[in-house]
Amino acid sequence: MSDLLQLYGEAFNSRLLIGTALYPSPAIMRESVRASSSEIITLSLRRQNPAQQKDNVFWDYIRESGCQLLPNTAGCKSAREAVELAKMSQEIFQTDWIKLEVIGDDYNLQPDLFGLVEAARELVQLGFKVLPYCTDDLVLCRKLLDVGCEVLMPWGAPIGTGQGLLNKYNLQTLRERLSDVPLIIDAGIGAPSQAAEALEMGFDAVLLNTAIAKAQEPVLMAHAFKLAVESGRASFNAGLMLKCQTASPSTPTLDMPFWQQAENLSQE
């Protein structure tokens, strides 16, 4: 059965998007990307002098990967910064995809919701395919859709915390109310079980970085996340059973031996 992830008219087999930062080495990053089977990877732009430019192994690996590149605007604190960095990304990476981040708080790296909508509006008008890193607020998400975003990436928890899905009520609300919109849980996923849970809830994909890069064995953890995401998606497609407060036996109760003896004993 074909069950592809559809984002901006492109189809992907993998529902795991991963970041390229924080790995012990570029080689381990490359192996982790392979082990994850991810087809979309995030990266960024930073100031660089010509001496650094000559030996950019990272960039060589990225170009070899064949993955869809999803450059971010990490660290931008205003709509203008994010828009200008997005234009620079478009030129270097030759893609109109952008993971839009406008950060409003240095402590928890929470998105600046107002700057995010402003930047998203401008970038969509410029022809970008915007994947905004946002919170789990329904009204914000609607505004991002209104300005032309076709994919949303609500956080599970603040970036790098590994706390998992902190506000399941809000996330479930998003999933139910925006049932036709591709939703990717971005940030806060710390364990494969949390990724599986996001997929079980019906989220279309997860994006994570630290949980793999900072594992004791990043390549093995990348594999673990691949399995978890596949498992979570299969669970969602299969349909989870309904939870129930009272127990009900799974083994038939009809023709249970000894029950008359137990009844006789209680009458003695």
Added chain:
Amino acid sequence: MQVLVNGEAHSLESPMGLAALLQQLGYSGEAFAVAINGGFVARSQYSDTQVNDGDCLDIVAPVVGG
């Protein structure tokens, strides 16, 4: 005159073209992008763009990111 390139001061004798400045600084290839005073300058505009006294240049290249 002085310009800032990635936060570092550079002295130039007079205003010069961006393409010439990039060459002088040693940038080559296509794995970098430029902004002047916070505004993106497309590669196609390098030869038509002049760098003036007090300009702040940001020259960025691909790095890891999450």
